[in-house]
Structure formats: structure tokens, C-alpha cells
Amino acid sequence: MSEEDDIILAELDDEELVQQMFDDLYDGLKEEIEEGVNILIGRGWMPYCVLTEALVGGMTIVGADFRDGILFVPEVLLAANAMKGGMAILKPLLAETGAPQVGKMVIGTVKGDIHDIGKNLVSMMMEGAGFEVVDLGINNAVESYLEALEAEKPDILGMSALLTTTMPYMKVVIDTLVEQGIRDDYTVLVGGAPLNEEFGKAIGADAYCRDAAVAVETAKEYMSRKHNRMSA
Numbered sequence: 001m002s003e004e005d006d007i008i009l010a011e012l013d014d015e016e017l018v019q020q021m022f023d024d025l026y027d028g029l030k031e032e033i034e035e036g037v038n039i040l041i042g043r044g045w046m047p048y049c050v051l052t053e054a055l056v057g058g059m060t061i062v063g064a065d066f067r068d069g070i071l072f073v074p075e076v077l078l079a080a081n082a083m084k085g086g087m088a089i090l091k092p093l094l095a096e097t098g099a100p101q102v103g104k105m106v107i108g109t110v111k112g113d114i115h116d117i118g119k120n121l122v123s124m125m126m127e128g129a130g131f132e133v134v135d136l137g138i139n140n141a142v143e144s145y146l147e148a149l150e151a152e153k154p155d156i157l158g159m160s161a162l163l164t165t166t167m168p169y170m171k172v173v174i175d176t177l178v179e180q181g182i183r184d185d186y187t188v189l190v191g192g193a194p195l196n197e198e199f200g201k202a203i204g205a206d207a208y209c210r211d212a213a214v215a216v217e218t219a220k221e222y223m224s225r226k227h228n229r230m231s232a
């Protein structure tokens with residue numbers, strides 16, 4: 001039996017429990033995260049505080065280590081899965097208490113491209129950071145993005161492409177937004193292994209995101225700019 005197995009979450013005080021949840025999230029332990037969330041809620045924590053302090057706090061550590069090459073895709077997927085377990089408990093409670101949402105993003109992999117591992121990671125990390133994410137999946141034609149933008153009215157449009165043959169399609173989508181006069185209604189973030197900053201600029205995106213952690217940081221930055229503009 002490992003040392004981990006000996007820890008009884010319910011016996012920890014709040015601070016110790018949150019620290020333990022950081023470790024459990026890092027280790028991708030979904031059941032422990034669910035238990036931790038239930039304990040904190042049972043102790044009277046507001047769902048939003050559980051989300052930001054315990055889950056997002058833990059995921060921030062995961063995101064930083066992923067960005068720095070200390071954690072790799074399988075570990076991050078497990079952590080994200082554990083986080084999703086905790087979030088599933090909080091989601092209905094958050095809706096009841098009307099917790100502030102950071103923002104909303106529609107994301108999808110572009111037409112002709114079926115790679116979705118990176119996009120899924122971005123979606124999960126964005127959800128972990130408090131964004132509502134509408135994931136359109138893979139192989140999205142411009143019409144699919146347009147429909148989702150119209151229906152969901154997000155703050156951010158995210159596009160992913162992993163092939164040099166599909167990345168130019170991002171420009172087709174952005175050009176269509178320009179043609180329809182709705183380009184400035186959204187922050188457009190793009191990502192995928194073959195892209196770079198220069199490409200992002202060339203196609204008229206707001207920003208290229210090297211990885212999921214950068215996507216979260218960039219999205220937060222654009223949301224705070226938007227809030228500042230609105231309150232000015």
C-alpha cells in the first residue's frame with residue numbers, strides 16, 4: 001500500500017485538503033478529486049471557490065509543468081479527466097449560484113483534419129480555467145464555424161490544424177468572417193503543431209497559441225482587455 005492510500009481526505013483541514021487535491025489532480029486521480037470536491041462543498045465552500053482554488057489552482061500547476069516539458073500528454077489527459085470529474089459535480093451547483101464565467105469559446109479542428117488530441121487538451125484546460133467551451137470536434141467546414149458562432153455567441157473562436165495541407169483553411173474561415181462583417185465580434189485564436197506566430201499574423205488571427213497553457217493565458221488576456229474596454 002502506498003503512502004497515498006493512507007491519506008484520509010476527510011481528516012485533512014481545508015488547506016491540507018486543497019494541497020492534497022493539487023497533488024491528486026497532478027496524478028490524475030479522478031475519484032480522489034471527486035471526493036475532495038464533495039468534502040469541500042459539504043464544509044460549506046462556495047462551488048466557485050472550489051473551482052478556482054482547488055481545481056483551477058491545481059490545473060495551473062499541471063499547465064505550467066506541461067508547458068515546461070515536465071509533464072507529457074498522457075499525464076495531462078489524466079489530470080484533465082480528473083478535473084472533469086470534479087467539474088461535473090460543480091457544474092449544476094455553479095449554475096445555481098450564478099458564478100461568474102470567465103468567457104465562452106467555440107473551438108474545432110478545421111476541414112480535412114481529424115487530429116483532435118491537442119484541441120481536446122485545449123478545451124479541457126480552458127474549461128479548467130473557467131471558460132465555457134463548445135467543442136465542434138474535427139473536420140469543420142466554414143459553415144459549421146459560422147453556425148456555431150451564430151448559435152453560441154462566444155467571445156473566442158479557436159481553430160486547430162495539424163497538417164500543412166489543412167492549416168490554410170483557417171484563413172478561409174477568417175476571410176469569411178471579414179466578408180460577413182463579423183470578424184471583430186470575436187477573438188480568433190489558432191493553434192496546432194505546424195503553425196507559428198508569423199502564420200497566425202498572416203492569416204489575420206488575433207493570436208497563435210503554441211500550446212494549451214498559452215491558449216488559456218492568451219484567452220484570459222483577451223477577456224480582460226474586453227472587460228476593460230466595456231467598463232471604459
Ligand code: B1M
Nearest residue numbers: 113114115116117118158160163164189191192193211212
Ligand atoms: Co497525423 N500527422 N496524420 N495522425 N499525427 C502528424 C500531424 C504529422 C506531423 C506526423 C509526421 O509525419 N511526422 C503529419 C503531418 C505532416 C504535415 O502536415 N507536414 C501527419 C500526417 C501526415 C497524417 C496523415 C496524413 C497520415 C496518413 O494518413 N498518411 C493522417 C491525416 C488524417 C487527417 O487529418 N486527414 C494522419 C492521421 C493521424 C492519426 C489519426 C493516426 C492520429 C490522430 C489521432 C487523433 O488526433 N485523434 C495522428 C497523430 C497522433 C499524429 C501525431 C503523431 C501526434 C499529434 C498529436 O496528437 N500531438 C503528429 C506528429 C506530431 O505532431 N509530432 C501527426 C499531441 C498534441 C497534444 O499536440 O496536436 O500539437 P498538438 O496540440 C498542441 C498544440 O499544437 C496546441 O496545443 C496543443 C496542446 O498543447 N494546439 C492548439 C493545438 N490545437 C490548438 C488550437 C488552439 C490553441 C492551441 O486554439 C485556440
